[in-house]
Amino acid sequence: MNLEEIKKLEDQLWEAADNLRANTDLKPNEYATPVLGLIFLKFTDNKYSAYEEAIQAEFEALQGTRRSKSIEEIAIKHCGFYLPPQARYKYLLELPESADLATKISEAMQLIEDFKNDEKFVDVLPKNEYKAFSRLPESKAALKGLLRSFSDIPADASGDVFGRIYEYFLGKFALSEGQKGGEFFTPTSVVKLMVEIIEPYHGTVYDPACGSGGMFVQSLHFVEHRNQQLKELGELEESDAAIDLSVYGQEKTRDTVKLAKMNLFVNGLRGEIRQANSYSEDPFNSFESFDFIMANPPFNVDDVAVTTVEEDKRFNTYGLPRKKTKAKKSDGKAETVTNANYLWISLFATSLKNKAEAKARNTGRAALVMPNSASDARNAEEDIRKQIIEDNLIYGMLTLPSNMFYTVTLPATLWFFDKNKADDKILFIDARNIFRQIDRAHRDFTDEQIQNIAMISKLHKGRRQDYVSLVDSYFKSGMQILGETVSDVKPLITQLKSVIDKDSAIKATVDDLAKNWQALAPLQDKYEAYVSTHSL
Incomplete structure (x- = not known):
């Protein structure tokens, strides 16, 4: 399918899903995860169907020999998982009206996890979430309607198609949920701009507040697009076009971790997502570990205890954002950081690979979303900012238009880090007046606007040929x-x-x-x- 056909399919599927929800008593947050789970279910069915003939042929060929294997083993070798009959999309679609469809779908999800043979995939797929569809007859009918709707996705649709549909639905659900939706989804156009400027061609990509994994997916699309360009120019052979990206994400909310893991699986991304609080947990030993980092963390958090971070080199290397007047013991309260914005800034500065490795690998770049107030914060924050600038880690700052996010209406700033800078200059871009108005309350960037803004960065680096x-x-x-x-x-x-x-x-x-x-x-x-x- 070409992009135009995928876009048309996305719109049709969303319209059908949205219309079906209107006839139920389900809230948007009850509807999102089960719907995304059905997209995942159709993806697994398509993928398994593509390998099914080869799986069956090998199973029959080995029958009765000393090398005989179970069909489950052979399926996992070929496809990465085994899909038993009760988890097949057609089986669920053809269940009689009297069947408890919500329970059958939950059982299918459990079977997929059981036969995935991967401990990282345990308890990832939605199961109990389908119970909400059993409350009313209208909700039961909506679930059946969703199954029928997603059956319109062509049987030969690949992971790339499903990845785009999944991301499209994530964006639509985030938009419908408003502020809550913005907690797990960063608008795609903002992520695309971040990716276009830091250019994560290869290596490890880290997001310590990964939400549903959108930063990783856009990194993948960036590399795929770049490889396609090189192939068209005859500068890259098909055999050399493998994607060399490994992604690592942390997210504190369990349900959002599930969305991110499904997102990675659908898009064929290698990596790991952990449920963890980035202030107090460091599951990937992140200090000087990653080639690229991107995140849109929560703004202006003020309840992080100093004792949680003061001995952690991820946060204390450039100093802590502490109050000048510390909490008194008589207060009975633990001292907290003044604002966690600078914990995130420090985390980025310290989690990128050291300068020598960054130079050798042409990596060491990061993009971080911060509120505008972080750019000129005073007191301890100013001291931290001064040290990071003197260490020549800040590549650039880009001020975004207002209303680009679902969680905040005030304009934010993108901070860009680079441990492989060619000089000690900092690029400032004012993009407050560059946007497309989606509706009264939301804006985004067009693809042309993204390319034009990113070109400023490339010209700053002297890459004139890219402009031409x-x-x-x-x-x-x-x-x-x-x-x-x-x-x-x-x-x-x-x-x-x-x-x-x-x-x-x-x-x-x-x-x-x-x-x-x-x-x-x-x-x-x-x-x-x-x-x-x-x-x-």
């Missing part, structure tokens, strides 16, 4: 559209000329229009001359 390539892509796209328009307009102009009186005032307008289309060839010549002059 971007202009070239815009020109080719524009010329293609104009060329298609010319094909449509030329017959109309001929018809107009045949019916318009020679002395008519309209004739001059039609003649001018025809001359404009004839100027396309000279425009092409001028552009080719420009590319020739400016290419390196």
Whole structure:
């Protein structure tokens, strides 16, 4: 399926799912996880079907020999999991109306986990969440309707298609849940911009507040797109196009961890998601460990105890954001940091690989979402900021428009770190007036706006050829559209000329229009001359 077909399918599936919810008593937060689980279920069925013939053939060939294996073993070798008959999508779809569909789907999810043979995948899929569909007859009918709706996803749809559908639904659910939704989902256009600037081509990617895993998915799409470009230019062989990314995420909310793990599995990403509180737990020993880091952490948290972080080198290397006046023992309260924003900033600065490794691997870059207030915070925060700047870790700051997030309306700032900087300068980008209005309360970036903003960073690094390539892509796209328009307009102009009186005032307008289309060839010549002059 091409992108246009996927987009059309996404819209159709969401419209069907949204209409079905309207006929139930389910709240958006009760609906999201079960729906995403059904998308996952259809994905596993499609994937298993692609390997099923080979699995069955090997099973039959080994029957009665000393090398005989169970079909479950063979399936796990080929596909990564075994899908028993009761977990097949068709089986669930064809259950009689009298069947307890919610229970049957829960049982199917349990069977998938049982046969995944991976301890990291235990208790990941939604099961009890389907009980809500048993409350009313309308809800039961909605669950059946959802199954039918997702059966419209083509049987040959691959992980890439499912990954896009899953991410699309995550975004829609986050938008419908407002602030709560923003806790597990960062708007895709913001993540795309972060990825385009830090360019995580290879290595380890860490998100210490990973939500549903969107940072990881966009990193994957970035590498896939880059590899496709290189293949088209003849600079990358198919055999060398393997994705070299490993992702590591922490998330404190158990249900959100489930969403992230399903997201990784659907998108075919290698990595690990742990349920952990980043202030007090460090399951990946993150100090100087990662090639790239991205996160959109909670803003302005003020209840983190100093005792939790004061001995942790992830947070104390550049100092702690402590109150000047410490809590008195008589207060009966533990001293807390003034604001956890600078705990996150310190975590980023210390979790990237050291400068020597970053230089050797061309990595050591990070992107962090912070409230604008963090950029000029005073007192202890100012001291931390000064040390990080003097250590030459800040690559740039980008101010975002307001209303880009579901949790806050005030504008935020993207902080970019780079342990492999070529100079001691800091790039500042004011993007407050660059956006597309989605509705009254929400904005995002178009793909062209993302590319244009990211190009400022590339030009800052002296990558002039990237700018020429971007202009070239815009020109080719524009010329293609104009060329298609010319094909449509030329017959109309001929018809107009045949019916318009020679002395008519309209004739001059039609003649001018025809001359404009004839100027396309000279425009092409001028552009080719420009590319020739400016290419390196």
